[in-house]
Amino acid sequence: MTRPPQQPAFDPHDSPSFRRSFERWRATLSAFAAPARLRCDDKAAWDQGAIMQGQQPDADKSDRDRKRDLADCRRCEKWRDELARESPIVRFMLQHISLLPPAPGSTMPAPEQSDTPHLPLPVTCQPCPPTMAGGYSSELGILLCQNRFMSRAHVEDALAHELVHAWDERRFKPRGKWGEDLRAHACTEIRAENLSGDCRFGREFTRRNWHFTKQHQACVRRRAILSVAANPNCKSKDEAERVVNEVFESCWPDTRPFDEIY
Template identity: 80%
Template sequence: MTRPPAASDAPFSDSDSASFRRSFERWRTAFTQLAVPATSPLRCDQQQPTWDQGTIMQEMKPDTEKSDAERKRDAADCKRCEKWRDELARDSPIVRFMLKHVSLLPPPPGSTMPSPEHSQTPHLPIPITCAPCPPTMAGGYSSEMGILLCQNRFMSRRHMEDALTHELVHAWDERRFKPKGAWGEDLRAHACTEIRAENLSGDCRFNREFTRRNWHFTKQQQACVRRRATLSVAANPNCKSKEEAERVVNEVFESCWPDTRPFDEIY
């Protein structure tokens, strides 16, 4: 007796292979997760993940020491950040592209990051949280908590778009590549993902560098990527000095700079 097709088998014919069906279901799941509602709920009034446990975040003033005006400003910054985040997830081609490709890869082995349905952003394939940060950063990525957007550090929605894309490249790299040891301990892997994130995100476009008063007549993109990747690696607690960061970035630059995955190329 022939078994009638299940509901999930409906799009397939008898000649479709099992691998094709699995690939199809992964793509369908990815696109379903990216169907962000036009008005997703803002979650600024809920308890934020403990990003402040990090060394850098400890520079921030505790909430108990903030004035009423500072707390009101934090709430306004958070609502703007979450509004822009959801608009970018819905409307930005590069953010949608990266969210889709992150969702198509399984979490790394042993990952403790909450699944979308158990995170503060169930409408996104990875937790993306808004929180106040010190002036030294605009965003961050954690294997345990997902992506951090620094709600008080964005000059515009375009600035957030670049920062979010940067962190999504890190999220994709962690799912796609296997470093020697844990992420952060392998400085070469750290340098490579920073080079790729700086190169692919828009962090180093000419007008952004112009506002930083860093520009070159030739190879401006390469100079920016190398400089910013070095700064990020130097901030790694496992890196002994800026000289070591420069050496590691130089060692992997020629192999990591041309790697534009998951993009076919950059413009």
């Protein structure tokens, strides 16, 4: 005899919104345990975006290059799904993203319509130019640059970084669209660099950037300025530096959804 699915024992005083949030959270946790199909042979929409400019067209690649791309993709997707099940920071961010509704006007595919139905938003592995390790798009979700990762820990930092952007988009309202409001862009970059692990001492040591004092703050500021300067709406690096400095003191201590960081 098949048992009916067990329902959560809600308190009579629990609000309908709490019950809906709990159900989304539970569904996300349950999905983490399910194996995901690899999508390495599919042509992702990221290929058509400006973010991928400079990449060699697939038709011009040799068989050896295509085999390497496939191996990179399978490794990236394997690490992605392992981190979704095992990484504390990735699990925490995925859970909190699943509790928030999509951003107003979002055209991002629903989880069940994306290539990663076991995750609350699309997370795609694709080859990228050498200047990036990941990206976030309001329309496409998260991009992981499969050919740019040195280890699973590197993927963890990049994925956590982009998940902070995804959470910020659902939680905060910029003045206009994301990307057009440079102060909002600077703030989410500061938060992502601060919370993701991108600026831990070991990572900075490999980049040959370290300081005897305030190393973490210096890294966060430097990398946030570089990200804002790359925004097409930013006129110069000087403007990026000015905007980051204007919001740094208010955005640096904001560790939501974490209580605190160490």
